[in-house]
Amino acid sequence: MKKTKLTEKASRVTSPFDTTSHKTERTANQKLVEWINQIVKEKNLPIGIAEQETVGADRKQPDVVIFESPKSERVLCLIELKPPYFSPFDEKELKEPARQKATKRKAKYFATSNFQWLIWFNTERVNRNEPEERQVVDKFHLSGIEDLDDIEDFRFKTPILKGIERFLEELSRVHTGITPEPLLPIDEFLIFRLQEKIYRLAKYYRGIIRDEAHKDATFSKKLKKWFIEQQWAFTYSDSDFEKAARQTAYLLINKILFYDVLQSRRPRQLDPLTIPDALTKGGLLQTTLQGYFDYVLNNIDYETIYRTDFIDQTAFPDNRAVVEEIKELVKVLKRYDFSKIGFDIIGRIFEGLIPQAERHNLGQYFTNADVVDIISKFCIKHEDDKVLDPSCGAGTFLVRAYQHKKLMNLRKPHQEVLKTLWGIDIAKFPAHLSTINLAVNDLSVDENYPQILNEDFFNLSPIEKMGGDEARKKEIKTLGIKKVLIPYPRIVDCIIGNPPYTRQEEIAEITGKEGYKDSMINKALLEGNRKLADISKRAGIHAYFFVHGTKFLKDGGHFGFIVSNSWMDVDYGKGLQELFLRNYKIIAIIESKVERWFEDADVNTCIIILEKCKDQKERDENLVRFAYLFKPLRHFIPPAHDMWEKQKERLDAIEKLRKTILSHNDFYQNDELRIYPKKQSELWDEGFDVEENKYTGSKWGKYLRAPEIFFTILEKGKDKLVPLKEIANVRFGIKTGANEFFYLTEEEIKQRGIEKEFWMHKDEKGNWVPNYIIKSSKECKSITAKQEDLKFRVLMINKEKKSLNKTNVLKWIKKGEREGFHHRPTCASRGKQWYDLGIWEKPDFVWSDAYNIRFAVYETQKTWADKRFFFITVEDKKNYDIVLAFLNSTVIPLLIEISGITSLGEGAVYTNVYWLETLGVPTHKIISSKNIFTVLEQLKTREVLSIFDEIGASTPDEVSLEKVKPDRRELDQIIMGDILGLTEDEQLEVYRAVVDLVKSRIEKAKSVDKKGKTKEGFDIELLTRTIKEKLGDKLLGNFYREKILSQKNLKTVKLFHPTKDIHIKNELFGWRLSSGKDHIDCQSEAEAEYLKIWLDSGLDEIKVPEDDAYISKILPELKALKEKIDEIISDHLSSITSQKLQQKILQKLQGELFG
Secondary structure, eight states: OEEOTTTOSEEOOOOTTOOOOOHHHHHHHHHHHHHHHHHHHHTTOSSOOEEEOOOOTTOOOOOEEEESSTTOOSEEEEEEEOOTTSOTTOIIIIIHHHHHHHHHTTOSEEEEEOSSEEEEEEHHHHHTTOOHHHHEEEEEEOOOOOOGGGTTSHHHHHHHHHHHHHHHHHHHHHHTTSSOOOOOOHHHHHHHHHHHHHHHHHHHHHHHHHHHHHHOHHHHHHHHHHHHHTTOOOOSOHHHHHHHHHHHHHHHHHHHHHHHHHHHHOTTTSOOOOOOTTOOOHHHHHHHHHHHHHHHHHHTOOHHHHSOOGGGGGSOOSOHHHHHHHHHHHHHHHTOOGGGSOHHHHHHHHHHSSOHHHHGGGTOOOBOHHHHHHHHHHHOOSTTOOEEETTOTTOHHHHHHHHHHHHHOTTSOHHHHHTTEEEEOSSHHHHHHHHHHHHTTOTTOSOOOOEEEOSOGGGOOOSOOTTGGGGGEEEEOOSSSOOEEEEOOSOEEEEEEOOOOOBHHHHHHHHOOTTHHHHHHHHHHEETTEEOOOOOTTSBTHHHHHHHHHHHEEEEEEEEEEEEGGGGTSGGGHHHHHHHHHHEEEEEEEEESSOOOBSSTTOOEEEEEEEEOOOHHHHHHOEEEEEEESSOHHHHSOOOOSSHHHHHHHHHHHHHHHHHHHHOSSOEEOSSEEEEEEEHHHHHHHHEETTTTEEOOOOOTHHHHOOHHHHHHHHHHTTTOEEGGGTEEEEEOBOOSOHHHHEEOHHHHHHHTOOGGGTEEEOTTSOEEEOEEEOOGGGOOBSBOOGGGOOEEEOOOOSOGGGGTTOHHHHHHHHHHHTTGGGSHHHHTTTTOTTOOOOOOOOSEEEESEESSOOOEEEOSSOEEBTTEEEEEESSGGGHHHHHHHHTSTHHHHHHHHHSBOTTOSSOEEOOHHHHHHOEEOOTTTSOHHHHHHHHHHHHHSBOOOHHHHHTOSSGGGOOGGGSOHHHHHHHIIIIIIITOOOHHHHHHHHHHHHHHHHHHHHHHTTSOGGGOOOOOOOHHHHHHHHHHHHTTOOHHHHIIIIITTOSSEEEEEOOOOSSOOEEEEETTEEEEEETTEEEEESSHHHHHHHHHHHTTTOSEEEEESOHHHHHHHHHHHHHHHHHHHHHHHHHHTTOOOHHHHHHHHHHHHHHHHO
């Protein structure tokens, strides 16, 4: 047992060579038997019970046996179990003992499990020593458990139960003859085996890399440099060490696999890779493997794969478990004859080495192959088409394009296909992967040069320059040491891909390059001196890929991207809409109602297919097909397959879907999809503002997602409703910039003794009342917000600091400054009085910016609300009840679902203040508020229920007018019937549409499993703690207490917060310390230098010794301390490219280091 420096928690490093038994192993086995029998009973499965065998004389791990039927003594399946630190394929400890016991008991099947995976084997096939993928019937993921002490933890118990249930159901179906034994495709099985090896090796590497980084400064610096080369930030977090460990394992396995594949194609030139069984030392293993790799380097090339990277040195520690894992990997691969495996299968193996859930963490973005093939089918028209992917990542689009072209002409040589494909990626590792994934399609050729550029797409220009092709030559990524320079194309036939979704304000943070954002925008938007598009500052980076890509695309060429669907409905999407309408025929916009196509759980996407067209008349006459799919893509498209016939069948199915979408000229809907054709000229007219004489955009999402009743409401309400902004003031709620400073409970306020004038105010009658704030809609149980339900009070400090002397609120402000709140952008924008929120009127109502399944607009009862709400104050109080009633009718959820933003993919639907301002509402001129008052009073005091409970149905089929809550139904009859003029059948359609839309949104959000993802994040607390540990007692606070406060004659100097560079100058009347307009006059240069050091501490004032000689004496020590602190901090922050994150950490450190 040992303690790690970072966590100070005891950690146990387990190993399969640890002979110590653990009591929970037997307990876990017993639990498994209990759960198996529970599932068999609950599911009424036609198999027998499970029993745990007693321990034999050999003291071996007990087995679990499952009998053929309840009364049978014949064993159907035997399960051998080991703790998680064993591989489920461990030959010696798991598979071979299980095989022997299954053979002895004549069990048809046996399974091995480490409680993370369960591998189901066919005993007879194992005994015949058939290929491993034939021996395995199926595999089942159980959990991510590491320690069997946690077996009852719901995080592990729940998935284990689900995995065992899947296994038992499949076992039952096969046993009873309902289904045949499944056969695992060779590529799927080998990918699984290799991924499992990556996982197991990375577990060991993670600890090795972490320990080295903390004890070896040289290693730590190299590791940070390596991270920066990958365009990653390094913060000493667990996710960083996990990332480095995964890549170490991936690169090693990639080298071994590539060698075996290459050897199979060149058996006379290369020897089979073998490792002596007796070898146990990491150094010898490295020497042995490197000998094979060096031979390839010296005689064939492939330098890209076999050059030694810094991270490779961690792959071969003198750790017996790691050596055995690598030896086992070599043995696993040796079982396969790659000479008999097609290049398409080998390509899928390489492409699948990194699991989908891992790719985001390694700077890649996996795109569903079905989506890729749909886009390719729409865009690639001929085998000779030049195809460009401007953000190619691991090369999924290019690999599929390669396959499309080969199917068009099987006789077209590998080298010729590669010449038609171009990929660009700014990051080194994805470009490396793209190169490999394309090259492995034929390793028998020497001229194997995929055209992949490790470049910034926005640095490339199609404009003809001096020097012609020579000026456009770029070095492409090759697998060898040979440098190949090829001019990138000026014009291409199609552009396909999945561009980054980064918001523009995050671009500079990610690149870490000063001025990169403005430079990128100019390069993208300008073609010579002509501006191609007017893209809002709030648009995502994918918008600029469309603009810049337009310059490279020939007239008649096709553009196919999968992007966030937000551009269709948000204000900053109008620039893209105009770009499309002015330059393209918009062929199709495709979205799914039931599934999300992008791996990142926070993004909803759509497919855009464009055809470049210079002819305005053609563009205007074009019909845009908005296609909304009601079924998953798998319903339309069979899975990818290596057989030519199956590949052709798949592409034929995609072609049928393409033709179905394009064949409808009028609205069409069936159980599978809905198609809404819209003339392109009508889209232009809809978004064109005649008064302003420019295109201002419109919401296109409604043509995908809106049911017919939506358009009925628009038509019937157009003369009865007015924009909300015409009768009410609509604005954002309070944006504090530091909620933890401004929002406090009364208990916290009283503990700190904050004076009541700052957290209370006088009402109209002169009574003191608290500054109630609605922070979350969860606090509002009913439409009328009740003050007793509100947890927080907001501080309103409308005074200068000099008026706050000797107050507790000033102490609170100073504490906030020590924590760096005043440096946060919103707070800093207020200037010196960063703590002053200003004067805020209390709104009549508040509208939440996000809704899930509870919809309500809240009556505030004279309280404030957070920025997550929009304030609504009705100007003419005659409209008060009418507006509140309309905003709480069931029409509103319908409008929100159609026009709101769901692209974030989190399950919620978002609205913005600009949309709310234009929302049509009735006024007292349409209907008397007396008719509404009584109904509204009943509704607004009761609890707001979920929309399903309000309507009384969870599916559209269950909806009926009688099931709707009586008070809601009464209100809706007035709004939908009396005001909008909807019939009862149409009102019924509103309810059905709302239930359907909300249900679909929630289910779609669940369609991506977030648990499987590896999220990259920064643990600021951990990094701060790490830096403090490095500093030890070398803190400014310690120096200040020991060397300054111990002096007798001290004076107090007020400090300012520097906004610009700090200067020390000898002015006419003495020394001056200055920054911008702020300055401090000093009695000497030493005092000025002393104060300069403390300016970075975030303090308002500092004690200064009056003895100038003493200052001069301690100054060198103070400077050295400050330099040491700066060096350590800089060392740890140097690889963090995000300036915002750096600033956040520095603010956190300010208070910590002075303490």
